[in-house]
Amino acid sequence: MNIPFFSNKTSGPLMDQGESTPEHIAIIMDGNGRWAEKLGMSRAAGHKEGVSTVVKIVKAAVDCNVKVLTLYTFSTENWKRPKKEVDTILSMPKEFLQEYLPTLISNHVRIQAIGDMENLPFYTREAVQYAVARTSENNGLQLNLALNYGSRHELLTAMKEMFKDLNDDKLSLRQLSEKDFSKYLYTAGMTDPDLLIRTGGEKRLSNFLLWQLAYTEFWFTDVLWPDFSEGEFLHAVEDYRQRKRRYGGL
Template sequence: MSMKVPFFNHKQSKESYQFPEEAAPEHIAIIMDGNGRWAQKRGLPRVAGHKEGISTVMKVVKAAVKLNVKALTLYTFSTENWKRPRPEVDFILKLPKEFLHLYLPELISNNVRIGAIGDMENLPAHTREAVQFAIDRTRNNDGLRLNFALNYGSRHELIKAMKEMYADINNEKLSLEELDEQHVSQYLYTAGMPEPDLLIRTGGEKRLSNFLLWQLAYTEFWFTDVLWPDFSEKEFLQALEEYRQRKRRYGGI
């Protein structure tokens, strides 16, 4: 079983933590890739990598809390992941319950607010119930928002948004003339959240895999060959340091 990672004590000095928190991105999105390959390299079943990845989630959450990051969105299970072998799918969908059972008290004590994006209705009851319980327990927290993208696919999200906009136009709740980017954003799972400033993908692949296609329009990307179970605070801070060095022009000069 993964060991709990103690949170940063806010009463401690931050002098040993080198990255300036004022330079941290407001919203970070992560594609957590490489769990299966991590396990296979060690002669273990793929599910062992998914289990090991739980502790990595806590390392990253811990670092984000230290730096006062506002939102952290983790690509946990995609709409395409249903294509994997059924035993692996079943195992992955049990992990949110295990993760929250282990760490929810620490998340609560550190003012973390749990959220979820994706088509939750088609997930197993034990997954939905565990996530909803955590959402309800942390609803009044106003620190880091930790979003789990579960049964999430960006194309599915956009189609859902278009259908809802079409219905509202037909019902005269929205006019075609006033429809703009801001209105579209309000129909997405991420409504009310800032768009990600930084996307991190582990595992060596350099693609978005149907993740937040609308929201990542002007996001900075950072890729690493490090497999997710091996991803540490060191790599996390390296990504943030490279982000800090970039100049975001949003189409300007």
């Protein structure tokens, strides 16, 4: 892929907007397979094209001064798909990082992974763990790759770990708070998403960040992920900027 990644300077209609720009954006990248099938191509080709969109949207997030971008890359339910398609999806992080890690590093992007990494193929874990280590000192955009992620599994695992600490008297049940519980999640130490974007026309969360999205603003589009452009991304951010977040108040 010869796709321009980062420009030498930030530009665009949403620069320097301060607090009105969402700090944390989460994206459900839906529609790769359907995009390919519409064009008479294999679903694997759609996933490879989807990587090109990831490149563009990471750049757009950097230009918008977004602090955290979380991408739903592979869910715990995606194992149900045909093996060939699963193998293709799980090879994408390695291909993406092999080509773009130097650029990510030079632009201060910090990579994190959330999900159950133990059950992923070695080549996927190795590529992601290497990228996490190489970018750990960067202080720019935090790029979270949600790999083998399922929110119900995350919550169940968190509760098991929390109950263990309660039994070991490391926690007080009476004083237990939402903040305490959040420390057991994959997203410990991160702010909750301000904006969720889902492409592909579906309007559901698909077991993604169920706890963290409690007060997130949602933005849905029929555009399939490979066709999702920087302009669409900016449209979503601009729409978010026009909303008033009340968090249950007036």
